Amino acid sequence: MTLTRRSILSAGLALPVLGMPSLALAMPAADFAVKDTDGKVRTLAEFRGRIVVLEWLNRACPYTQKHYHGNMQGLQVSATRDGAVWLSVCSSARGQPGYWSDGAKARRWMEKNGSAATALLLDADGSMGRAFGAKVTPHMYVIDKAGALAYKGAIDDMASSKVDDIKRARNLVAAALADVHAGRPVATPLTPAYGCGIKYG
Amino acid sequence: MRLLIAVLALLFASPVMAAEVDTGHLKIEMVAQDASVAPGSTAYVALRQQIDAGWHTYWRNPGDSGEATKLTWTLPAGWKAGDIVWATPRTLPFGPLTNYGYSDAVVLPVPIEVPASAKPGPVTLEAVVDVLVCEKICIPETGKVSVTLTVAEGTPSPDARWGATVAAALAAAPKPAGLIATFQNAGALTLTVAGAPLKGADMTGAWFFPFLPTVIDHAKPQTAERGTDGLTLTLAPGYAFEAGKPPAAMDGVLVVGGKAYEIAATPGPAPAGVAGLGPPPSAAGPVGAVPKSGLLIAALTAFLGGLILNLMPCVFPVLSMKAASLAGHAHETRAARRQGLAYGAGVVVTFLVLAGVLIALQLAGQQVGWGFQLQSPPVVGVLALLMLAVALNMSGVFEIGTSLQGAGSGLAARGGLAGAFFTGVLAVVVASPCTAPFMAGALGFTLGQPPVIVLAVFLALSLGFAAPFVALAFAPALLRRLPKPGAWMDTLRKVLAFPMYGAAAWLVWVLSQQTDAPGLALALFALLLAAFGLWLWGLGPKLWRQGLALLLLLAAISLALQPQSAAQPAASETASAADLPSEAWSAERVAALRGEGKVVFVNFTAAWCVSCQVNDKVALSTEEVAKAMTATGAVYLKADWTNRNPEIAAALAEHGRAGVPLYLVYGPVLDEPQVLPQLLTPGTVADALRKAGKTGS
Numbered sequence: 053m054t055l056t057r058r059s060i061l062s063a064g065l066a067l068p069v070l071g072m073p074s075l076a077l078a079m080p081a082a083d084f085a086v087k088d089t090d091g092k093v094r095t096l097a098e099f100r101g102r103i104v105v106l107e108w109l110n111r112a113c114p115y116t117q118k119h120y121h122g123n124m125q126g127l128q129v130s131a132t133r134d135g136a137v138w139l140s141v142c143s144s145a146r147g148q149p150g151y152w153s154d155g156a157k158a159r160r161w162m163e164k165n166g167s168a169a170t171a172l173l174l175d176a177d178g179s180m181g182r183a184f185g186a187k188v189t190p191h192m193y194v195i196d197k198a199g200a201l202a203y204k205g206a207i208d209d210m211a212s213s214k215v216d217d218i219k220r221a222r223n224l225v226a227a228a229l230a231d232v233h234a235g236r237p238v239a240t241p242l243t244p245a246y247g248c249g250i251k252y253g
Numbered sequence: 254m255r256l257l258i259a260v261l262a263l264l265f266a267s268p269v270m271a272a273e274v275d276t277g278h279l280k281i282e283m284v285a286q287d288a289s290v291a292p293g294s295t296a297y298v299a300l301r302q303q304i305d306a307g308w309h310t311y312w313r314n315p316g317d318s319g320e321a322t323k324l325t326w327t328l329p330a331g332w333k334a335g336d337i338v339w340a341t342p343r344t345l346p347f348g349p350l351t352n353y354g355y356s357d358a359v360v361l362p363v364p365i366e367v368p369a370s371a372k373p374g375p376v377t378l379e380a381v382v383d384v385l386v387c388e389k390i391c392i393p394e395t396g397k398v399s400v401t402l403t404v405a406e407g408t409p410s411p412d413a414r415w416g417a418t419v420a421a422a423l424a425a426a427p428k429p430a431g432l433i434a435t436f437q438n439a440g441a442l443t444l445t446v447a448g449a450p451l452k453g454a455d456m457t458g459a460w461f462f463p464f465l466p467t468v469i470d471h472a473k474p475q476t477a478e479r480g481t482d483g484l485t486l487t488l489a490p491g492y493a494f495e496a497g498k499p500p501a502a503m504d505g506v507l508v509v510g511g512k513a514y515e516i517a518a519t520p521g522p523a524p525a526g527v528a529g530l531g532p533p534p535s536a537a538g539p540v541g542a543v544p545k546s547g548l549l550i551a552a553l554t555a556f557l558g559g560l561i562l563n564l565m566p567c568v569f570p571v572l573s574m575k576a577a578s579l580a581g582h583a584h585e586t587r588a589a590r591r592q593g594l595a596y597g598a599g600v601v602v603t604f605l606v607l608a609g610v611l612i613a614l615q616l617a618g619q620q621v622g623w624g625f626q627l628q629s630p631p632v633v634g635v636l637a638l639l640m641l642a643v644a645l646n647m648s649g650v651f652e653i654g655t656s657l658q659g660a661g662s663g664l665a666a667r668g669g670l671a672g673a674f675f676t677g678v679l680a681v682v683v684a685s686p687c688t689a690p691f692m693a694g695a696l697g698f699t700l701g702q703p704p705v706i707v708l709a710v711f712l713a714l715s716l717g718f719a720a721p722f723v724a725l726a727f728a729p730a731l732l733r734r735l736p737k738p739g740a741w742m743d744t745l746r747k748v749l750a751f752p753m754y755g756a757a758a759w760l761v762w763v764l765s766q767q768t769d770a771p772g773l774a775l776a777l778f779a780l781l782l783a784a785f786g787l788w789l790w791g792l793g794p795k796l797w798r799q800g801l802a803l804l805l806l807l808a809a810i811s812l813a814l815q816p817q818s819a820a821q822p823a824a825s826e827t828a829s830a831a832d833l834p835s836e837a838w839s840a841e842r843v844a845a846l847r848g849e850g851k852v853v854f855v856n857f858t859a860a861w862c863v864s865c866q867v868n869d870k871v872a873l874s875t876e877e878v879a880k881a882m883t884a885t886g887a888v889y890l891k892a893d894w895t896n897r898n899p900e901i902a903a904a905l906a907e908h909g910r911a912g913v914p915l916y917l918v919y920g921p922v923l924d925e926p927q928v929l930p931q932l933l934t935p936g937t938v939a940d941a942l943r944k945a946g947k948t949g950s
Binding site: 112113114115145146147148149176177178179182187188211212213214242244246247248249250251252253 | 317318319320323347348349350352383385387389390391392393466467492495841844845846847848849850
């Protein structure tokens with residue numbers, strides 16, 4: 053696991069050095085095998101041929117809460133309607149804020165909040181989060197149909213915890229999804245994500 | 254009118270009206286530098302944050318997560334508030350993330366432009382403060398603060414309560430200081446800074462805090478190298494460098510030697526004088542935080558550790574050499590004393606040389622620790638040769654001029670002195686992979702300490718190590734108990750040759766863990782050549798034979814230097830501990846397992862560490878430990894330091910250790926890992942596992 057993680061991370065650093073075209077994120081996304089709220093192991097390979105959106109969340113984080121006033125759910129609905137797979141990921145370690153001790157509790161949270169995600173993955177050992185270099189909640193990733201990372205970063209360009217700021221912000225994930233659907237390289241493929249640090253153990 | 258204004262000014266001048274607001278996890282307050290301010294001037298107010306213990310707020314660039322404090326002002330017409338003058342932040346590591354911010358308390362000044370048209374009299378400045386405050390969880394808190402100033406002509410009068418505080422915050426805030434800064438991303442991202450303030454300056458704790466979150470990887474270490482006029486920092490590039498077009502600037506704050514400067518770095522080559530002097534001494538870390546009296550304790554424990562080191566398994570073969578030599582001199586008091594002293598000198602000199610090399614390597618930024626020389630296959634190979642040569646000599650295969658164990662007479666005594674010195678050297682070299690109880694703490698203490706302290710601790714260690722034999726040489730009563738010299742001595746010497754063969758065999762085994770099969774074959778062939786050469790030499794003084802013997806020895810040495818560290822050593826992991834299933838250690842794995850609430854046993858070991866092998870056999874491979882592991886569901890992680898590995902060296906340093914063995918037990922009920930003693934028994938390990946696994950639920 054450590055080895056694959058390293059090679060993924062170093063692949064990202066090696067590309068510009070090797071003089072590859074500057075399509076910033078032309079690197080394969082890390083595969084993963086993480087259980088969802090039903091205890092079913094989900095992998096990236098399972099969704100080959102579909103666009104995949106990853107959303108790191110922490111229900112105790114005010115930045116996750118900010119976007120769950122409708123913004124995140126709306127994005128989930130429109131992305132999945134367009135054929136994409138939406139995976140929410142919780143990498144909070146046991147005993148840390150946002151950790152779910154069982155899948156049923158996590159499922160109840162999804163229902164209560166009207167989440168339209170395809171699945172919520174419980175990555176309590178943080179292996180998936182670390183493999184992707186996820187740092188904050190929310191940290192957003194868009195993976196194209198070929199399994200390459202197309203976008204990594206913030207959900208929008210207004211780094212704040214205020215719901216009011218959403219309407220003034222530009223949604224970077226929606227923009228990335230539009231680019232990927234249109235077969236264009238993503239205009240802004242990498243942005244600094246903002247939010248709470250992921251509570252790895 | 255003038256008089257009226259003056260009276261008004263006095264009335265309002267002190268104290269400035271301000272009030273503290275408790276937003277939940279911090280108290281905020283807006284204070285002023287000056288109680289009265291003049292129209293058309295720039296005045297400073299400041300946001301004071303008093304942060305609850307364990308919580309923190311963020312710098313302008315919060316790092317990997319978080320959000321900077323924001324101020325939204327409500328000001329009278331014509332008044333303007335500038336940007337926050339950010340105080341120097343601290344790094345706030347959190348798991349794999351690093352943030353920049355403040356804990357306890359911080360004062361953040363803000364310039365206020367007083368309009369020229371401002372009417373004399375009181376003015377209230379109001380601001381809504383949005384501040385993200387985090388411990389494990391983050392809470393965005395909001396508070397409305399205000400400060401009332403008095404506009405009055407003339408020299409401003411400082412605020413009695415806060416004037417000095419705000420002035421101090423302004424003075425301490427990082428400012429540009431004419432430093433020239435450049436950066437290059439060729440293989441590694443280097444930031445070079447030079448200028449008058451850095452010339453010959455204290456450069457401890459050098460750290461770069463970038464204004465933009467994207468230019469560096471905040472969580473990665475920053476390594477500094479000093480030069481005469483400045484310094485070079487090697488940074489991990491952030492993804493701004495991944496996107497093909499590197500950033501055009503890298504601005505931020507450089508903290509160095511307790512001072513902070515604002516720098517604006519542009520792409521370009523490094524100026525002269527920013528490297529070449531090695532890294533700065535490390536700032537007080539968890540280990541360096543040992544108080545001054547720590548040195549005395551470290552020296553004492555080092556001495557004690559040195560004494561006990563004589564009893565550790567790795568030193569036995571060499572002590573057998575010493576015993577053989579001592580037996581030969583037992584009845585000549587003067588010779589015995591001189592031999593004892595020569596041995597002591599050999600020990601002390603070698604320890605100090607090792608310390609010197611260690612210091613030099615550490616200054617060069619290498620992650621090395623105790624026993625580091627045995628992490629190099631060529632060194633192990635040559636040592637195996639040396640052990641074989643000594644063994645063959647003791648077996649009587651050859652003699653060097655006068656024997657290493659030269660007996661008594663004038664010339665021979667001198668040869669004997671060199672021999673005794675050499676025995677001391679060898680004892681230390683072979684002993685170095687062992688750490689004895691007490692030693693680990695003392696050596697750990699020296700990590701990151703100035704060279705003088707490292708030398709002092711090593712000196713104490715060497716004196717302790719040499720003490721028993723030197724003392725024995727000065728105790729004629731004891732020595733006289735030994736039988737008179739005679740044929741038994743030759744027999745003893747030949748018997749004691751076998752531990753030396755054993756030492757050679759052990760070193761070959763160490764080599765087998767470090768190199769691949771061809772490398773091992775080279776070393777074995779070198780041993781064969783050396784044995785043949787030494788036998789030839791032993792046949793007698795014929796020039797051609799001795800010449801050939803020397804050639805063979807040179808060939809053997811050059812062969813022994815060949816084996817290189819192999820990524821996949823020939824010997825499999827199962828060779829050393831077949832009995833317990835283990836996984837490779839990584840800091841991440843430990844974190845992940847702890848997250849799952851598992852009991853984790855970590856064994857920091859190395860093939861060349863004899864104590865480690867003994868512990869493996871005596872304690873870790875026993876059924877008692879295996880049962881305790883199963884019962885507690887413990888996961889066994891092994892950190893193999895046989896070859897150099899900076900991550901393991903860093904982990905050892907984190908626990909105040911400079912070498913192996915180190916045994917740690919993590920458990921759901923333990924906040925900190927329990928450190929087990931260096932000599933294990935099955936009972937200690939099993940107990941520790943059970944205690945760590947005892948969960949309330």
